[in-house]
Amino acid sequence: NAGVTQTPKFRILKIGQSMTLQCAQDMNHNYMYWYRQDPGMGLKLIYYSVGAGITDKGEVPNGYNVSRSTTEDFPLRLELAAPSQTSVYFCASSYSLAVVAKNIQYFGAGTRLSVL
Amino acid sequence: GQQLNQSPQSMFIQEGEDVSMNCTSSSIFNTWLWYKQEPGEGPVLLIALYKAGELTSNGRLTAQFGITRKDSFLNISASIPSDVGIYFCAGQLLETSGSRLTFGEGTQLTVNP
Numbered sequence: 001n002a003g004v005t006q007t008p009k010f011r012i013l014k015i016g017q018s019m020t021l022q023c024a025q026d027m028n029h030n031y032m033y034w035y036r037q038d039p040g041m042g043l044k045l046i047y048y049s050v051g052a053g054i055t056d057k058g059e060v061p062n063g064y065n066v067s068r069s070t071t072e073d074f075p076l077r078l079e080l081a082a083p084s085q086t087s088v089y090f091c092a093s094s095y096s097l098a099v100v101a102k103n104i105q106y107f108g109a110g111t112r113l114s115v116l
Numbered sequence: 117g118q119q120l121n122q123s124p125q126s127m128f129i130q131e132g133e134d135v136s137m138n139c140t141s142s143s144i145f146n147t148w149l150w151y152k153q154e155p156g157e158g159p160v161l162l163i164a165l166y167k168a169g170e171l172t173s174n175g176r177l178t179a180q181f182g183i184t185r186k187d188s189f190l191n192i193s194a195s196i197p198s199d200v201g202i203y204f205c206a207g208q209l210l211e212t213s214g215s216r217l218t219f220g221e222g223t224q225l226t227v228n229p
Contacts, residue, residue, distance in 0.1 A: 004158075031215065042120075042204055042219035043159070058216065090158050094215065103208070103215045104149070107158030 002026050006091050006108035013081040013115045021076040021111050023091030031094045032074040033058075033105065034066065036087040043090060049074055081115045088112050119143075122205050122220030129195055130228050137203060137223040138189040145207035148181050148188040149217070153202045162203075163190070195227050 007022045025032065030051050035043040035058075045058030049068040063085055065077040074093075078085060089112075092105040122139045129135060139148070147166055151159035163174050165181035165188060172179055178191045188207075192199055205220040 033216075035219075040221070042122075042221040043217075044219075045216055048216060092158075103147075104161055104164060105217060107151075107160070109156070109158050 004091055004093055004106055004108035006089075006111050008111060009109070010112045011114070013078075013113065015081060015083065015115060017081050018077070018079050019081065019113075021078075021089055021091075021113075023074045023076070023108060024072050025074075025091075025093040025106075026072065027093060027106070028071065029093035029095055029106075030071065031103070031105075032068065033092040033094075034064070034074070034076045035090045035092065036060065036085075037090060037110075038087050046076065046089075078113075083115050086113060086115045120205060120207055120218050120220040122223060124223060125221070126224040126226070128226045128228065131196060133195055135192040135195055135199070135225060136189060137205075138187060139205035139207070139220045140187045141207055141218075142186070143207075143209075144185040145209055145218075146185075147208040148179070149206040149208065150177075150179050150188070150190045151204045151206060153204065153222070155201075159204055192225075195225075197227050197229050200225060200227050 004025045033048045034046040037043050044060045047066040049055045055066050088110045090110050091108045094103050094105045149164050150162045153159045163179040168185050170181040176193045202222040204222045206217040208217050
């Protein structure tokens, strides 16, 4: 089972460049999330989605955009990369509460991004 | 926003020793989760707790959901080298949109053989 798949695994960007981090899940989960993890820190929520066509801001959304056109995919877009966006990005997914009462988030392996 | 304080930040122990780490919150949570993250990987769920006072074990791991719903601890007994990693607590309020998680800052565990 693939679970949550993130691509690319590593990327180096120059300041001002743009890129899209891809995330796909094959578990038919309604909820999907994007986090960033800075060195020595916990995970901070960037954006999340409760279903196709619905997205909402998390704790640290500035500088990022998301879309959710399908249940499976939840790409994260950086339009003008800045050094402050150097981080490890994790995508996660979970069932909605309507399906199961115990809402566990499953994580991808991460994308390591450096902005120079 | 909600804050989780996780301690200790790091631990250096000998193989065979027991380990204890905890999280406290300024807010109440419905669910407490404990994740482990190994280098180059995403967090993997270890234990999930759903009721205040609940004590749950997973092999050598034991975790408890505090009675006040504002804290949780994780114990690892008889540590082994493969226990090395970063352990994160996470609190979840199911009423929030998307059932968002709030993460602690992690406990880095090093086990010396």
